[in-house]
Amino acid sequence: MAVQEFENLDLEQVNDTQKIQILKKINTDLKSSLDDIISILTKFSEAISIKFDLKNLLELVCDTLKDIIKYSSIAITIYDGEKDSFNYMALRNVEPAIDAKIKNIIGDGLAHWSISQKRSIVLPDMENNAEATVLIVPLITQMETVGVIFMYCKKTAESFMQQDLEFLNILGAQSAIAIKNTFLYNEMGLKNQDLANLKNYLNDVINNMVTGIIVLDMQGVIKTFNHVAENLICISANATIGKVYNEILPLSISEKLKEAFTEATKADLQHAKSFNELEVDYSETGKVIPIRISYNCIKDNNSKIFAIIFMLRDMSESREIQRLREIDKIKSELVANVSHELRTPLTSIKAYSETLLDIVGSEDVDTQKEFLNIICQESERLTNLISNLLDLSKLEAGDFKLVLSSVNLSEIVKKCALLVKELAGQKGVSISVEIPQQAPNISCDASKIEQVIINLLSNAIKYNKPEGGKVDVSLKENKSSFEIVIKDTGIGMPKEALGKIFEKFFRVDSSLTYQVSGTGLGLAIVKHIIEKHNGQITVESTINVGSKFTVTLPKK
Ligand code: ATP
Ligand code: MG
Numbered sequence: 181m182a183v184q185e186f187e188n189l190d191l192e193q194v195n196d197t198q199k200i201q202i203l204k205k206i207n208t209d210l211k212s213s214l215d216d217i218i219s220i221l222t223k224f225s226e227a228i229s230i231k232f233d234l235k236n237l238l239e240l241v242c243d244t245l246k247d248i249i250k251y252s253s254i255a256i257t258i259y260d261g262e263k264d265s266f267n268y269m270a271l272r273n274v275e276p277a278i279d280a281k282i283k284n285i286i287g288d289g290l291a292h293w294s295i296s297q298k299r300s301i302v303l304p305d306m307e308n309n310a311e312a313t314v315l316i317v318p319l320i321t322q323m324e325t326v327g328v329i330f331m332y333c334k335k336t337a338e339s340f341m342q343q344d345l346e347f348l349n350i351l352g353a354q355s356a357i358a359i360k361n362t363f364l365y366n367e368m369g370l371k372n373q374d375l376a377n378l379k380n381y382l383n384d385v386i387n388n389m390v391t392g393i394i395v396l397d398m399q400g401v402i403k404t405f406n407h408v409a410e411n412l413i414c415i416s417a418n419a420t421i422g423k424v425y426n427e428i429l430p431l432s433i434s435e436k437l438k439e440a441f442t443e444a445t446k447a448d449l450q451h452a453k454s455f456n457e458l459e460v461d462y463s464e465t466g467k468v469i470p471i472r473i474s475y476n477c478i479k480d481n482n483s484k485i486f487a488i489i490f491m492l493r494d495m496s497e498s499r500e501i502q503r504l505r506e507i508d509k510i511k512s513e514l515v516a517n518v519s520h521e522l523r524t525p526l527t528s529i530k531a532y533s534e535t536l537l538d539i540v541g542s543e544d545v546d547t548q549k550e551f552l553n554i555i556c557q558e559s560e561r562l563t564n565l566i567s568n569l570l571d572l573s574k575l576e577a578g579d580f581k582l583v584l585s586s587v588n589l590s591e592i593v594k595k596c597a598l599l600v601k602e603l604a605g606q607k608g609v610s611i612s613v614e615i616p617q618q619a620p621n622i623s624c625d626a627s628k629i630e631q632v633i634i635n636l637l638s639n640a641i642k643y644n645k646p647e648g649g650k651v652d653v654s655l656k657e658n659k660s661s662f663e664i665v666i667k668d669t670g671i672g673m674p675k676e677a678l679g680k681i682f683e684k685f686f687r688v689d690s691s692l693t694y695q696v697s698g699t700g701l702g703l704a705i706v707k708h709i710i711e712k713h714n715g716q717i718t719v720e721s722t723i724n725v726g727s728k729f730t731v732t733l734p735k736k
Contacts, residue, residue, distance in 0.1 A: 217347055220248060224351065228358035232365040238270035241329070241355045248347065249315065251331035253278045256319075257291075258327040258359070266291060266328060281305070281314060282330045291328045294318045300348040304337040313337045317348045319356035326356040392471075392492030395478070400424045400441065403487065412471060412492055414464050433471075436460045437490060440475045444488050459495075470495040517685040521565050521699055525558035532558075561697055568701040571631075572684065575708035582625040582712055589622055589629070589662050589733075590615040593655050596633040600641060604651065609644045609668075611637070614654035622662060622735060628709045629733075633664065635702040636729050640668035642696045643727070661715075664731040672723040681719065682707040 194202065224244050231237040238256050245254060253273040257266035266286055268274075274282070285291060285303065294301045295318045305312035313336065317329040329352060386393050392409030396402055402425055405417040413433060426434040436458045458473045472495050478487040532551040539548060574580040597613045604611050633653075640651040649669050656663040671692045673681065680686045685700040687693050710717050714734050721727035 234362045251333045253332040255330045259325045300345045302337045302340050317352040321356045326359050394490040525561045529558045565699045586621040587626045590619045600637045604641050608647045609641045609649040611651045632706045635706050636666045644670035662733045667728040669726040673721040
């Protein structure tokens, strides 16, 4: 440094003009050296602020120190607090002898001392007759110890001025902060990597779930849309993410999500723990997919809803399984019912024919006649049952076609009333018929409509009072339909049975019903035929008062 040139000058020998010149020179030199230091520090601060790699940063520190201190060797060590040791991180020209010196300094506690004093130390190298110096610069931030710089200089300790040490203190503090920053930066990088890994992991989990997942934020923007959702709704995640759901999703789905959205803003759902469910039959590709949508709100730590998660499940399989189960159940019931209904008449036919065989040729003609009559009735019952079953199976299979013709309903009603007259007579039931004088024709399957009216009239007669029962049958023409009403004064039916009487094999569970023979198929057939004509049948009934069946047939 320039100021040193004048240190040994004998001022007695110098005149005033020379003194002024010397002072001016010292002043200029000091100013220029201060400018140099400021410039080096500024450059250094700028350079370290963009260095996030420890190795590069330490190289820069070594270079900067070289410009100022002109050391012959340098070692930058990083302090390991856990082990209370210093690890070399950057080395230049550290020969074994220098290495040993540094280790001695550390061993003697001088590195720690420099740290505790928060200042640099100048240590003369006594082994070299103090012709060399070791400089110890602590690397400390306000909060913690980062490390220590050791520099070996082939200069005496005295050649270092106080301002050099001040400068080293500043540079050490700045370097310490920069080193610390590289640690934080690396940690941040690791954390970012962890976050990225976690995100990928969660994405993998969500995409490999068997349910479709859609997550919306409270503005309705799609945040997550997994593979199953893509496959179910036939739209790619890329096309949906970041878009508002009702602008991109098909109407049937977005309408359902809207319901959930409205619900989500209601207070009760905000406290609800369980999932809510919605169902939609989705048919974007022509094939109907029943989708069950469960949804719930996602809340932050303050229980504020910030998103809604929707889980979509394809219910095709379970619906199909349920349908097959129902069919299976119906089949089992049908087989049981049919077997039972067939066995009953067959058993009595068998029993009576066996007895007949025993008594055939005997004098008791009356008994033989009675038995033959029973066999005849039971055979008729069997025939009835079988023909009803055949009718029903054709109707249910749907492969039966109406034979349409222009028909006068009044004629049909009259004909049917006549056909059941015999049965009514046997039961002591009177039939009254009320039909319009002139009713226009209607297009229908005459024999099927006859089957309907006969079935209903037979029921009205069969389930009537033992004596003095009445059946009223009427035909009424409305604007767009005909109405056939069959009303009886019979045993009636309980309210809970009314919804079931059109099911196969259903018979009201009462002793009065069982006194009358029947297969429980008549009304099932009736309902099928009427529905095939786009009509409808309704029933009203009161126990012990009577029943009223109303058939409505549209004119077109
Ligand atoms: P079938 O197959 O021979 O007609 P069924 O008369 O028993 O036998 P449905 O006509 O289907 O069968 O009637 C079902 C049941 O509804 C009857 O068993 C009976 O219990 C009840 N039912 C039907 N019509 C009447 C009615 N008019 N009054 C009271 N009960 C009735
Ligand atoms: Mg019947």
